[in-house]
Amino acid sequence: MKTQYYTATSLDGFIATEDDSLEWLFPLGDVNETTYPEFIAGVGALAMGSGTYEWMMRNAEQVVAEVGSPWPYTQPTWVFTSRELPKIEGADLRFVQGDVRTVHEEMRAAAGDKNLWVVGGGGLAGQFYDAGLLDEIIVQVGSVTLGKGKPLFPRHATRAFKLTAVKQLGTGLVELRYDVRGDAPAEVGA
Ligand SMILES: NC(=O)c1ccc[n+]([C@@H]2O[C@H](COP(=O)([O-])OP(=O)(O)OC[C@H]3O[C@@H](n4cnc5c(N)ncnc54)[C@H](OP(=O)(O)O)[C@@H]3O)[C@@H](O)[C@H]2O)c1
Numbered sequence: 001m002k003t004q005y006y007t008a009t010s011l012d013g014f015i016a017t018e019d020d021s022l023e024w025l026f027p028l029g030d031v032n033e034t035t036y037p038e039f040i041a042g043v044g045a046l047a048m049g050s051g052t053y054e055w056m057m058r059n060a061e062q063v064v065a066e067v068g069s070p071w072p073y074t075q076p077t078w079v080f081t082s083r084e085l086p087k088i089e090g091a092d093l094r095f096v097q098g099d100v101r102t103v104h105e106e107m108r109a110a111a112g113d114k115n116l117w118v119v120g121g122g123g124l125a126g127q128f129y130d131a132g133l134l135d136e137i138i139v140q141v142g143s144v145t146l147g148k149g150k151p152l153f154p155r156h157a158t159r160a161f162k163l164t165a166v167k168q169l170g171t172g173l174v175e176l177r178y179d180v181r182g183d184a185p186a187e188v189g190a
Helices: 036-041 050-058 060-067 100-111 122-130
Strands: 004-011 014-016 042-047 077-080 093-096 115-120 136-142 161-170 173-179
Touching: 004 014, 004 122, 004 161, 042 050, 042 100, 042 122, 050 060, 050 077, 050 115, 077 100, 100 115, 100 122, 115 122
Parallel strands: 004 115, 004 136, 042 077, 042 115, 077 093
Antiparallel strands: 136 173, 161 173
16 A cells, blocks of 8 residues: 555646646646546545645636535545535545644554545645655646646655656657666765
8 A cells, every 4th residue: 555646747847836726737648648537546545735725726617517526535535624614515535634654554444445535735745755654656748848836745855766667648648657666876966
């Protein structure tokens, strides 16, 4: 069972624009033609930051149009926030704050033998990485640059990650898979 940060980024390393738009991403490929259906089938619990959760709230109509309900996940989800946020109808949610290690234990217990998905953003994925809890980064790199925005992974890794797979998804996306814990090929300079 792995803890995976599965996300999409622009070529210059942003997962959303500065004002949290993902409109740049959708024209780049059809999610059903990516690895997502297989990936989500292996997920037993989700963690996300409040920025990601608020995107779901703001775009509920679009989510309903795509999946028939305002919340697309059946798995329990932990939302990190220091604020009180409204619950999305039909979602199995826990609002939490503070140390990711405590939450990771709860997620592991809930997920059985399935994987844990750190949905984002990059800062939250970085907290799991800092705690030594992140196993894999799976990133779909879009054929587009944004110039600025919300960063993919705002951390300085002291060892290079190990690239384990590369998959072209049409002309708009390429998926890169990294083992974050595995034997790294090289030290990274400070
Ligand atoms: N391209 C993609 O596939 C993809 C994937 C995921 C997300 N996104 C997008 O990326 C953007 C989100 O980026 P983001 O940088 O805002 O990240 P985020 O991780 O969604 O949200 C960060 C916020 O979560 C809360 N938080 C994080 N860690 C916490 C902790 N340990 N304890 C308590 N609260 C904590 C804090 O907000 P408060 O305490 O103020 O609530 C923090 O400001 C959204 O627009 C989202 O839609 C894109």
